[in-house]
Amino acid sequence: MMKQLSRYVNRDLSWLEFNRRVMAEAKDHSVPLLERAKFLAIVSSNLDEFMSVRVAGIQDQLKAGFTKIDFTGYSPAGLWKRLLKRTGQMVGEQYRTYREVMRELSRKGIVLTTVAELNASQSAAMDTYFREIVFPVLTPMAVDQSRPFPLVHTKELYLAVLLRGEGETEADEPYFAIVQVPSILPRYVRLPGRANSKKATFILLEDLIQTYIDTLFNGYTPFAVHPFRLTRNADLTLNEEGAEDLLEEIEKELRRRRWGIPVRLETGASFHPYALERLKEELEIDDHVIEIDGPLDLSFLMKFASALPGFDDLRYPRLEPVYPAELEETDDMFEVIRQRDVLLYHPYESFEAVTDFVQQAAADPDVLAIKMTMYRVSGQSALVQSLAEAAGNGKQVTVVVELKARFDEERNIAWARQLEKAGCHVVYGLVGLKTHAKILLVVRREGNTLRRYVHVATGNYNDITAKLYTDIGLFTAHPVIGGDASALFNEVTGYSAPYEWQAFGVAPAGLKEILLDLIDREKEHALAGRPAHIIAKMNSLSNQEMIDKLYEASKAGVTIELIVRGVCCLRPGVPDLSENIRVFSIVDRFLEHSRLLYVRNGGDEQVYISSADWMTRNLTRRIELMCPVFDQRLRSSLINVLQLSLQDNVKSRELKSSGLYEPTVGGADPVRSQFQAERIHSWKIQG
CATH class of the missing domain: 1.20.58.310 (Polyphosphate kinase N-terminal domain)
Structure with a gap:
């Protein structure tokens, strides 16, 4: 059975x-x-x-x-x-795909070769590069009775080296050492080529080091050299209640991360048995060792493919984000936003509009306060500079910096210190909760009143990822949203009694309940014989209560279309459970990142933008934000975005009840949602 x-x-x-x-x-x-x-x-x-x-x-x-x-x-x-x-x-x-891609790149003039295949001039150049650039950085680390096994850093590349002393034979136990491949140097080295040649030839740094490994061990003969790489447990375990200074506690925990328990050991092919046993014994890992036939850690290919000059025919055509038309012809963004809400659609529209807004606020003498959340920002953030400038101009600047943004902790600590030195009030959020909401509030004196200007977004305030992720941002001066924005910052930065949100849904107190109520309302419409429809777009769906509520709505007859890029624990298409639910995933040039929700609501359509995925952590352990879009014209624009995603039949995959994904079928003509330029650029409803 x-x-x-x-x-x-x-x-x-x-x-x-x-x-x-x-x-x-x-x-x-x-x-x-x-x-x-x-x-x-x-x-x-x-x-x-x-x-x-x-x-x-x-x-x-x-x-x-x-x-x-x-x-x-x-x-x-x-x-x-x-x-x-x-x-x-x-x-x-x-790795099968890697070998195929590298073969095809070689035919196009991009060659990753080995030291053994170099010609005389290339060998001479590599000899010079090794002795002048690489050798001074290397540190051979012997392991013996007087020198214990060194710390192997997580996700760094190493060489395991077996050596024999003079006069020793195979019967003697070999000497063992490791050498870290320095991550401070480029992983790949370009070789000199003939003049006017368009060919680009490279070798990997570990191959170069391996060739010259004997220079590190005078008097000994290396007879086996193999690459390896260790992955450690990187989850932070913080006692926030007992931490007098959260910033210092996270800095300590980051140092402890280097000693995290080993999870995975990757080794090169044909690894010497003696060296492998030594590693497994010293690292105390036995059940997750992966032998790889190829270079370890292919993440170097990202920089390799991005930074290589020329060869533009082997890349996607360059996309130049356009400046939002509503803001392009004005020197006063406040005047425009005061008159109408403005939506931004990244990466097709430029993130510079957000940067310019903060810069204008920093310089405007009528701006009294700027408040924003900061989860992941880029290495050279103009926003941080503008906030520092605003504090220098005497404005009240409050920044909620999330120190626990995984793998961005060190960068965010640096930003926090820089902002504090500039005179900004830096807050690290609430104990036990990550601040994941994306919101910016500007308070401005206008005549005898104060007006609040708000920017709410589905993505981080990061100018780099705004060129790579699809995200939505909303500028508004709506007084209800402004009031909720002030209350949100007051709850995060101070003591505040529970607030009756007028527009926002805020996690962990209330957002999940609002979502459940919205689904229930559609269910009631369906049971009453009215058309009922939900479209939700997110990165992940894994909360059991949310899934069960969608199952209830499906059984009541609600049409549910979900666009879930990553994890989806809901099983669609199951008779008498989820037969009215379809789930799609789009993986293409840009990372689908926006969180959007549409409910038909008996014809009185509602659309929301949000920072939250429908995961337990987002709904119960993070400060998240969902904001309604009040402007009918903007709601229609976002419905257009959702419909275009649902029509994708090129890069979309549909989740089947088996748990597997199959290419989406539909429509006579191919529709690739991220590349339908004429439709993307006209996504905004005019009028």
Whole structure:
């Protein structure tokens, strides 16, 4: 008898299916070659984070003897075995794709070669590069009775070296050492070529070091040199209640992260058995060792493909974001926003409009206060400079910096210190909660009154990712939204009794309940015989209560269309459960990142933008924000965005009840939502 499917898809297995969709872009021959290389890099980076956080968490459960079965039907032990098997298969597929992409790049004049294949002039150049640039940075680390095994940093590349002393034979136990491949140097080295040649030839840094490894061990003979890489548990465990200074506590925890428990060991092919046993013994890892036939850590391909000059025919055409038309012809953004709400659609519209808004506020003598949240910002953020300038101009500047933004903790600590030195009030949010809401509030004196200007967004205040992610931003001077914005900052920065939100849905207190009520309302419309329709776009859907509520609505007859880029634990298309639900995922040139919600509401349509995915952490352990779009014209614009995504039949995949994704079928003509330029640029409803 066929095993009955669970009502839910397991979160971690769903994530692997998402990474497989990323891999599909690397395998797609219609994608430009250098872009395929970038997707291979993304697969690697995704797997690194998955291992260091999700798989590490399951490993912790196993060590603690945790055996409880989760709501999707998996125990930690069962899930661990399934994940190791599937990730192993994924890595094999990744490296087969890597070899294919590199062969095709070689035919186009981009060659990754080995030291053994260099000509005389190239060998001389590499000899000079090694001795002048690489050798001074290297540190050989021997392991013996007087020198204990050194700290192996997470996700760094190393070489394991076996050596013999003079006169020793194979019968003698070898000497063991490791050498870190310095991450401060480029992972790949370009070789000199003939004049006027368009060919670009490279070797990998670890191959170069391996060739000259004997220069690090005078008097000894290296006879085996192999690359390896360790992934450690990278989850921060903070005692925020007992931390007198959260910033200092996170800095301490970041230092502890370097000593996190090993989760995965990657080794080069044909690794010497003695060296492998030494590593496994010293690192105390045995059950997750992956042998890789190719360069370890393909994330270097992102910079390799992006920074390589020329070869533009092997990339997507350059996209130049346009400045929002509503703001382009004005020197006073406040005047425009006072008259009408303005939507921004990134990356098609420029993030410079947000930067310009903050710069204008910083210089405007009538602006009294600026308040904003900061989750992930870029390395050279103009917003931070403008906030510092505003504080220098005597304005009240308050910045809620989320220090616990995973893997951006160090950068955010640096920003926090810089802002404090400039005179800004820096707040680290509420104990136990990440501040993930994206909101900017400007308070301005206008005559005898104060007016609030608000920017609410689905994505971070980051000018770099705004060119790579699809996100929505809303400028408004609506007094109700302004009042809620002030109340939100008061709750985060001070003491405040529970506030009756007029427009916002705010997590953890109330957002989930609002979402559940909106779904229930559509259910009631359906039961009353009225058309009922929900379209929701998000990154992930894994909260059981939200899924069950969608199942209820589906059984009542509500048409539900979900656009979920990554994890989706809901199982669509199951008779008598979810037959009215369809789930789509789009993986393409840009990272789909906007969170949008449409409800038909008996014809009185409502549209919301949000920072929150429908995950338990977003709804219960983060400060999140959902904001209604009041302007009918802007609501229609966002409905256009959702409809275009639903019409995609080129890069869209549909989740089936099996838990697997299949290419979306529909329409006589191909529709690629991210590339329908004429429709994207006219997405705003005029009038």
